[in-house]
Amino acid sequence: MNFPYIKLPGLTRRPVVPVVFTHKQTAIEPVMCVVDSGADMSYFDLDLASELGLTVKELKRIDSWDITGHIFWGCLSDVNVVIGGHEFKIPAIFSDQITRPFCVLGQEGLFDQARITFERYKWNIDIRPRTDLN
């Protein structure tokens, strides 16, 4: 499915797409997430884990480093995301340590299961499931 790059205050257009999160019987409204091929993992606000009904205390804590070398911690969990009507199960890190404007969809999991085509020259990103997987 094609999604437009979105222009945000003080920034150029970014590949930000609506993502529905589900966990067991809980689903929340679509959350706008930037697709970031430079991020190894997906990073989401810790509030999102709580809203999904994840028990944060039971999740594995994991350290991450930002580009400046600053270390921060988060909680690792698999989560189901629906993008353009297609569901993917991806590992995600939920953290309240990130000072950032975006929820981030990184490489691990999603880029393995989906064909993602950045067409910045057209301000378009195309995300669809790989057709070579069963």
Added chain:
Amino acid sequence: MRAKPVDLTKILKGVGPGWAAISSDYKKLVAKGKDLKTVRLKIKDVPAGSVVLMPVVKNFRNVVLMVE
């Protein structure tokens, strides 16, 4: 098919830090709040599928993340 361009600069100007709910056609700000729970409470009567949520800050910056 090329997607239609979206510009959120006007409706998000001055909003944040916190979370925002935006109409799913990206044309208006529906609710804002300091955290996700607050915003979800404000939109609890809004029809499903009519809004999207987004964390917002006063100044959007570039982000690169990595993990070991």
